[in-house]
Amino acid sequence: MERLKIVVIGASAGGVDALITLLRELPASFHLPIMLVLHVPPDQPSLLSQVLAFHCELQFVEAQDKQPLQAGWVYCAPPGCHMMVEPDGQDAYVSLNVDPPVNLSRPSIDLLFESAAHAYGQGVLAVMLSGASDDGAAGMRTVFALGGQGWAQAADEAAVATMPQAALAHNPRCKEMPLRGMVAQLLAVRQAMPLEMTA
């Protein structure tokens, strides 16, 4: 956990409430960038970043292509396109594309997770929240294969447990956790960071 460089989150049906519960507990000074794919309709503007910003201390933005990643910011995938992370030396930035849907989804959680795995290896934490598809399960396999870790929202707590259950089924090392447990772990990691890394 000390090696974490990025948190990537996938969510779908029932995901907004879970996101609010999870992210509102993280301070504005959170030490990592967070990238977030929520399945949204492709042809209308999404209010996701505004809704989450209303409840949370973190900064939220609908991601733009080539936007540099910064700690304490949450990058939300825009409707109708894929969002990935592109490494750039010591830094990284957002990469969008309009390739066809993957596994019926655009944005695709699989593509976000895979790109993070290739960019950061063991520095990735992939989190799967409530949802009704199996998008993200394959992406999480890549995360584990390249040394990262994964969490799935506990089935009894997820509004729709299909997606976190698929992640667990495909990834034996994926941890099933309640949102409260996720918050506690993320805050504990931050506490353990040397001061200059949390600034």
Add this chain to the structure above:
Amino acid sequence: MCGRPDQSLATAVPVSDFDIQLHLLLEGVFLKYQHDFRNYSRSSLRRRVQQAMDHFGCTTVSGLQDKVLNDAELFSRMLQFFTVQHSEMFRDPQHFRLLAEEVLPMLATYPSIKIWVAGCSNGEEVWSLAILLHEQNLLERSVIYATDINAQALRTAESGIYASNRIAQFSTSYLEAGGRRSLSDYYHAAYDKAVFDRSMRRHMVFADHSLATDNVFSEVHLVSCRNVLIYFDRRLQDRALRLFRESLVPRGYLSLGSKESLAFSAHVDAFAPLHTEQRIYQLRA
């Protein structure tokens, strides 16, 4: 327009085995075929290379590299995976409406009009622009330079022939874009194809040109480069934008795709947004 590597384009250090082999594949392709994909966005390339591996029956990128480097014919098929684009006529109709209502009337003030469609792929955009120019009586004094690195796509673009099952969508978008007639005035149907009016072809120049390795070839009044820069990394995007800057007349126009942005480019201050949401910019004088 033979290209040479651009020294300003350093690439990111690969982490995973897949990325290491991808890096080697791209270097090999460049050395052998002079097609430079080294500064394409890795996150977009991985999926495409994976699809090529599935298609050619390879389990590793190195296996694919072995085939690609030893079989020029296979490489030409591989090119379709590297460069596949999904375009439509009058894609994002509001964008074309703005071009017709706000940009073309300004271009009309020039004695002759030059437009560059960079990364034209199968040419849907080229023919769309020609139709808009025609409807404002501007096509006769216009030239559209349509460039791409994919010879097969250029041939399709030049033919102006599209599957007729795509025409309904094209027609809807044409009308939403403010088209003044019926799209069917511009093509004739032949079996399952729609063949666009050959007389418009006289105002188009199709050429092999790489935004990664080639340079500026003409002064132009409008550059349209839509859904190309998102597939480039930051450095290559900046190189392409430099070419557009050097190519455009003062106050010339730049049209980008709906998910593209100048905000994080080295050239952001060179352009003023004419319409931010529709990604139409104007070069500052």
